[in-house]
Amino acid sequence: MSSNGTLRPETIAAQSVRGVDATTGAVSPPLYLTTTYARDENYVPKLQENYQRNGSPNLWSLEETIAALEKGQAALAFSSGMAAVMSLCETIPQGAHVVSLKTMYYGVRNWLQELQRKGRITLTLVEPDGIAAAVTPKTDLVWIETPVNPTWDVIDIAAAAQAAHKVGAILAVDATALGAVACNPINYGADIVFHSATKYLNGHTDVLAGILVTREVKARWQEIARLRAAMGNSLPPFECWLLLRGLRTLFVRYNQATSNALAIARHFSNHPKVERVLYPGLATQNGHAIAKKQMSGGYGGMMSLLLKTDFAGAKLFCTQLKVIAPATSLGGVESLAEHRKTVEGPSSTLPDNLVRISVGIENVNDLIADIEQALR
Numbered sequence: 001m002s003s004n005g006t007l008r009p010e011t012i013a014a015q016s017v018r019g020v021d022a023t024t025g026a027v028s029p030p031l032y033l034t035t036t037y038a039r040d041e042n043y044v045p046k047l048q049e050n051y052q053r054n055g056s057p058n059l060w061s062l063e064e065t066i067a068a069l070e071k072g073q074a075a076l077a078f079s080s081g082m083a084a085v086m087s088l089c090e091t092i093p094q095g096a097h098v099v100s101l102k103t104m105y106y107g108v109r110n111w112l113q114e115l116q117r118k119g120r121i122t123l124t125l126v127e128p129d130g131i132a133a134a135v136t137p138k139t140d141l142v143w144i145e146t147p148v149n150p151t152w153d154v155i156d157i158a159a160a161a162q163a164a165h166k167v168g169a170i171l172a173v174d175a176t177a178l179g180a181v182a183c184n185p186i187n188y189g190a191d192i193v194f195h196s197a198t199k200y201l202n203g204h205t206d207v208l209a210g211i212l213v214t215r216e217v218k219a220r221w222q223e224i225a226r227l228r229a230a231m232g233n234s235l236p237p238f239e240c241w242l243l244l245r246g247l248r249t250l251f252v253r254y255n256q257a258t259s260n261a262l263a264i265a266r267h268f269s270n271h272p273k274v275e276r277v278l279y280p281g282l283a284t285q286n287g288h289a290i291a292k293k294q295m296s297g298g299y300g301g302m303m304s305l306l307l308k309t310d311f312a313g314a315k316l317f318c319t320q321l322k323v324i325a326p327a328t329s330l331g332g333v334e335s336l337a338e339h340r341k342t343v344e345g346p347s348s349t350l351p352d353n354l355v356r357i358s359v360g361i362e363n364v365n366d367l368i369a370d371i372e373q374a375l376r
Helices: 009-015 057-069 081-089 106-117 128-134 157-166 219-231 237-247 250-268 288-294 311-320 340-344 364-375
Strands: 074-078 096-101 121-126 139-145 170-174 192-196 210-214 274-278 302-307 336-339 354-358
Touching: 009 057, 009 250, 057 074, 057 210, 057 237, 074 081, 074 219, 081 106, 081 192, 081 210, 081 219, 096 106, 096 128, 106 121, 121 128, 128 139, 128 157, 139 157, 157 170, 250 274, 250 302, 250 364, 302 311, 311 336, 311 340, 311 354, 311 364, 336 340, 340 354
Parallel strands: 096 121, 096 139, 139 170, 170 192
Antiparallel strands: 074 210, 192 210, 274 302, 302 354, 336 354
């Protein structure tokens, strides 16, 4: 594959940055299932590293490809999304201030609150429009999601970056729902981009992985890389191979999910049993004007329905679906629905009647009919 930077992202995803294997001519990247690598006649490693905990050809190919897709200088792949998040959090100085969101993926929010309880950080959780007012000279990290899970409000990345950089903090953006297709946060000033690669990047519900991408390789990034090696959290070769295979269809999957989700959102916007549809592509959505400007690659397949029912009724709705599976996760080829408050547990502040739907690539008429029968 060409390395002159002229290739468009669809081509990079379909072929990976390394393209056809130079050694064997294999079109699909070979899988290197070995934990150690022999040195040459001068006792020098033949590759970048000589032990799997530090990396593998599959890992490097994956990281180079995702860094190129996200317009970053480098990427690091981890054994899970939370492993990536926790590695970044380990670089926060003792007692430093962090700004994040009241509504967001609860696993990250809970971990930030745990660090606060332990006295590691001070934490301010805000609404999407409260980021600039929350930063202080002691702020080290601003962590945002856009669109916000599971309300799908859209945050202005450039404005958040400006607020963070004004006080010398870094901006990290959870771009999982953007799929490296709808938007590249680094283009808008983000310092680090995070993906739960389990979701859209893989797209087949068979890999657990996390990704960090950096705008620039600096001391903090090098510290994250050292932490990953020390903790043994790098993504194993087989998972890297599966993730690269998933990336080959990223754009066609994301575009089909977007098309389906927009049709479903419009269909149920005025449904008698639906209080409100939450979806970035609707003019009624918080931040829709930002989404139109920022999400030039599509609005994605994530939405939530606020049903005209109570806690028990929303849970019942999920169990009545026949095509859409009542399961956690998102971004796969199959559609999923979950009663988010049940999943988050007693600490959840979400509405009782919110059902999150990850729209897949099935026939949209089948999905609409399934939601209709479940509402009945």
